[in-house]
Amino acid sequence: MRILKKLFKSDKKVENLNRGILLFENTSEVIRAENILKSKGFDIKVIGPPAHVRKGCDLAIEFPIVEAMGILNLLEAQKIEPIDCLPSGDENLKPVDLFNIKDYGRFLMVRAANMKITVDKNSLTIVNISGGGCPDVPYLAACLVGKKLNEVPEPRKLGHTLCGYALQLAYDKIKELCLQS
Amino acid sequence: MLAIIGTVPEEDFPVLFGKVKLINDFLYIEDRKVSIQRGTSALIASACKVFQTLKKDLPYAYLVGDTGKGYGSKKLYEFFVNDIKKRSFDTLTFHYLMPDADWCNKILLAIGELSVKPFLIADAGFMYAAKMSGNAESFDLFTPDPGELAFLADEQAPHPFYTRGFFLEDESRVEEFINRAYKFKNTAKYMLVKGRADYIVIDGKIKEIVSEPVIEALEPIGGTGDSITGIVSALIDSGYNPEQACVLASKINRLAGRLANPEPSTQISEIIRFIPSALKALLGLKDE
Numbered sequence: 001m002r003i004l005k006k007l008f009k010s011d012k013k014v015e016n017l018n019r020g021i022l023l024f025e026n027t028s029e030v031i032r033a034e035n036i037l038k039s040k041g042f043d044i045k046v047i048g049p050p051a052h053v054r055k056g057c058d059l060a061i062e063f064p065i066v067e068a069m070g071i072l073n074l075l076e077a078q079k080i081e082p083i084d085c086l087p088s089g090d091e092n093l094k095p096v097d098l099f100n101i102k103d104y105g106r107f108l109m110v111r112a113a114n115m116k117i118t119v120d121k122n123s124l125t126i127v128n129i130s131g132g133g134c135p136d137v138p139y140l141a142a143c144l145v146g147k148k149l150n151e152v153p154e155p156r157k158l159g160h161t162l163c164g165y166a167l168q169l170a171y172d173k174i175k176e177l178c179l180q181s
Numbered sequence: 182m183l184a185i186i187g188t189v190p191e192e193d194f195p196v197l198f199g200k201v202k203l204i205n206d207f208l209y210i211e212d213r214k215v216s217i218q219r220g221t222s223a224l225i226a227s228a229c230k231v232f233q234t235l236k237k238d239l240p241y242a243y244l245v246g247d248t249g250k251g252y253g254s255k256k257l258y259e260f261f262v263n264d265i266k267k268r269s270f271d272t273l274t275f276h277y278l279m280p281d282a283d284w285c286n287k288i289l290l291a292i293g294e295l296s297v298k299p300f301l302i303a304d305a306g307f308m309y310a311a312k313m314s315g316n317a318e319s320f321d322l323f324t325p326d327p328g329e330l331a332f333l334a335d336e337q338a339p340h341p342f343y344t345r346g347f348f349l350e351d352e353s354r355v356e357e358f359i360n361r362a363y364k365f366k367n368t369a370k371y372m373l374v375k376g377r378a379d380y381i382v383i384d385g386k387i388k389e390i391v392s393e394p395v396i397e398a399l400e401p402i403g404g405t406g407d408s409i410t411g412i413v414s415a416l417i418d419s420g421y422n423p424e425q426a427c428v429l430a431s432k433i434n435r436l437a438g439r440l441a442n443p444e445p446s447t448q449i450s451e452i453i454r455f456i457p458s459a460l461k462a463l464l465g466l467k468d469e
Contacts, residue, residue, distance in 0.1 A: 138188070138219045139248040
């Protein structure tokens with residue numbers, strides 16, 4: 001695999017070589033790849049690409065380099081082909097991972113990064129989605145608002161951008177909060 | 182004349198350009214009907230309400246369907262850079278578009294070739310593109326919320342999703358973030374920060390803070406940021422100076438919110454209906 005040779009030819013320090021990052025054509029592919037790899041138990045995480053390859057609204061997948069072959073084989077079988085594979089480094093950006101929770105009595109709002117989701121605690125209906133700036137935000141709102149939290153498709157299955165990914169984080173959190181009570 | 186450039190959440194919506202009409206809760210452009218429930222159409226509807234109240238012509242729009250894959254945004258960018266050469270708009274407002282630094286550069290090049298530069302407003306995805314491409318200072322007005330302000334203040338973040346942890350959205354640090362956004366040249370000359378209190382900023386100096394009335398239920402309602410950007414776009418295009426327009430837009434949005442008596446489940450179209458009443462009340466205009 002050409003992509004693997006390129007990875008191991010890097011002259012980066014050894015400590016940076018225990019993790020690699022996969023770059024994809026678009027965020028949708030990252031989200032698909034993440035779902036597939038997580039479902040198979042790989043220790044991966046979604047990160048921001050290094051500055052020199054960053055387009056702006058992009059994600060990358062960081063993975064254990066020793067598992068590169070298995071990961072690439074699995075993705076190939078699912079017809080997902082990364083456009084590049086690079087050593088990981090400390091300079092990679094990490095997605096925000098803090099939540100803001102606001103209780104309005106009958107309604108609960110959760111914000112993750114720049115996305116907010118609000119649910120009616122009694123009926124579990126998603127009543128509003130706000131924030132964000134990428135064009136899947138209005139689409140996600142159109143698909144999810146007015147539907148039951150436990151009956152809608154997950155945002156990651158509908159969205160394609162970082163804003164969509166942030167909404168997934170907020171959705172996971174509000175689901176955890178609403179369904180545990 | 183104002184033109185608004187953005188997307189609608191439909192896959193099969195072609196690139197359309199034309200003057201919009203607003204009838205009840207729907208926009209019409211080139212005979213396509215668009216709900217004003219969210220996003221760019223909520224922004225356009227809010228601008229229309231201002232123009233109708235001030236008895237001015239309704240705006241033009243460049244619209245395309247994009248559900249987040251970016252294909253629609255790319256088609257619209259391609260169309261816009263050619264079409265804008267034939268137009269002479271006074272104000273351009275860029276909104277929900279796939280952030281793309283290269284296309285932001287191309288659009289600014291095309292605008293730079295116009296004989297008169299329009300007043301440039303950016304919000305949502307195109308504001309992200311303006312910052313990430315290093316072109317923020319080419320714009321006249323940004324309308325971020327506090328989270329987006331933190332992103333503008335973080336000189337390394339390419340998207341609000343990657344704003345570093347120590348730039349936590351914190352309205353008590355708005356002034357610090359404003360200073361930092363200007364220090365690193367990551368914002369426009371004018372800024373209207375839309376939050377619990379709205380900050381009107383010119384060249385890094387806070388000119389006014391509008392904080393009344395506070396309507397707690399507005400925060401979860403999708404589209405309240407879009408409505409204020411639509412209102413301020415229409416006011417600037419109608420001749421208000423940008424500072425006056427920002428202050429008035431902030432007050433109109435808040436008052437319309439209060440008149441709608443909202444709760445967290447209220448939809449933005451229910452607030453947009455009250456923009457004419459709020460505008461008339463603030464300008465001392467009589468109902469007809």
